[in-house]
Amino acid sequence: MHPFDYVAAETLEEALGLLREHGDEAKVLAGGQSLVPMLNYRLARPGVVVDINRLPLGDISVDDGRLRLGALVRHHQLEESDVLARRCPVLGEAAGLIGNVRVRTLGTVGGSLAHADPAAELPAVMTALDARIAVASASGRRTIAAREFFTGPLSTALAPDEIVTGVETPALPAYGWAVEEMSRRAGDFAVAAVVALVSVDRRGRVDDARVAFGGVADRPFHARAAEDALRGREPTTESIARAARAAREALDPPSDAFVSGAYRRLVAGVLCRRALARAVARALGRA
Ligand SMILES: Cc1cc2nc3c(=O)[nH]c(=O)nc-3n(C[C@H](O)[C@H](O)[C@H](O)COP(=O)(O)OP(=O)(O)OC[C@H]3O[C@@H](n4cnc5c(N)ncnc54)[C@H](O)[C@@H]3O)c2cc1C
Helix, strand or coil: CCCCEEEECCCHHHHHHHHHHHHHHEEEECCCCCHHHHHHCCCCCCCEEEECCCCCCCCEEEECCEEEEECCCEHHHHHHCHHHHHHCCHHHHHHCCCCCHHHHHHCEHHHHHHHCCCCCHHHHHHHHHCCEEEEEECCEEEEEEHHHHEEECCEECCCCCCEEEEEEEECCCCCEEEEEEEECCCCCCEEEEEEEEEEECCCCCEEEEEEEEECCCCCCEECHHHHHHHCCCCCCHHHHHHHHHHHHHCCCCCCCCCCCHHHHHHHHHHHHHHHHHHHHHHHCCCC
16 A cells, blocks of 8 residues: 555545645545555555545435435445435435445445446436535535536546535435346446336326436446336336337447446346336336
8 A cells, every 4th residue: 555644534624625735645535445445456546545434424314305415324324224215215225236234334425426436336326316416625515417427437527626525316205216237246346237217197107217327338327218218108018128228229338358348238228127117116006
């Protein structure tokens, strides 16, 4: 590990001041589940590590249909929260697929978003939900749409002196939801993952559909073609298959040492069909 200074910030202002002072040389430490391996492999060589674990950014709240998650909400809290189980259960289902118990105990929402692994679950969920990511720097605060936040592999719209403070999203409690993914081994990052959210109107037709993939591009992929193929239609086996096909056809996933792009694309289409079917069944109260 490259030597670095360590500061446990007591307040957000202190953390932001350190980032302003050290710029690119500083790295925020949240759950450490991605940063520490990067330090170990010298993929990150910061001059100073700013630990934000003492900051009061660990709350989950729902107010007027808007859900707010602090940046330090741990993955396991998403799985275990009663309020999320009632108001936004897709978060718990997604979080349960992240890594292993140790990773979920320490890893944070803000860390997962800032780290921006293209195969990570939470960036795909936030893309499907159309969430906004709240960030702060010493010069002010802003929010960034999740659909614009991720700019490439491990890259985001965050400036070096900015900290993710939380996420705000519509809770969408009336939507059916499902997260499907395939990994080479249990606990690995997904080869492909898909998040589906579906609401139906009184006639049983699809009122709204939200679909996003992880693992199939350099950032979360918002599958507009699948959404358009379902909206306004009766959610039958055929219309669901058609929507999944539309999603698959819009993908051009990369190959890596383990999986070809063509295989990843095939898997993504199958997962999309399954996720939409499950989300529809939940929206119709049949699951
Ligand atoms: C064995 C293993 C398996 C894993 N499997 C998965 C998986 O299947 N799916 C998945 O999604 N993830 C997986 N992860 C990663 C895990 O989800 C991490 O928790 C997450 O990517 C980073 O969150 P963290 O809180 O640990 O962040 P850290 O490791 O502390 O930080 C990660 C990066 O984000 C920055 N950062 C952290 N918080 C903030 C903030 N609030 N504002 C600005 N920058 C910030 C840091 O500076 C660093 O660059 C795995 C990790 C391990 C070790």
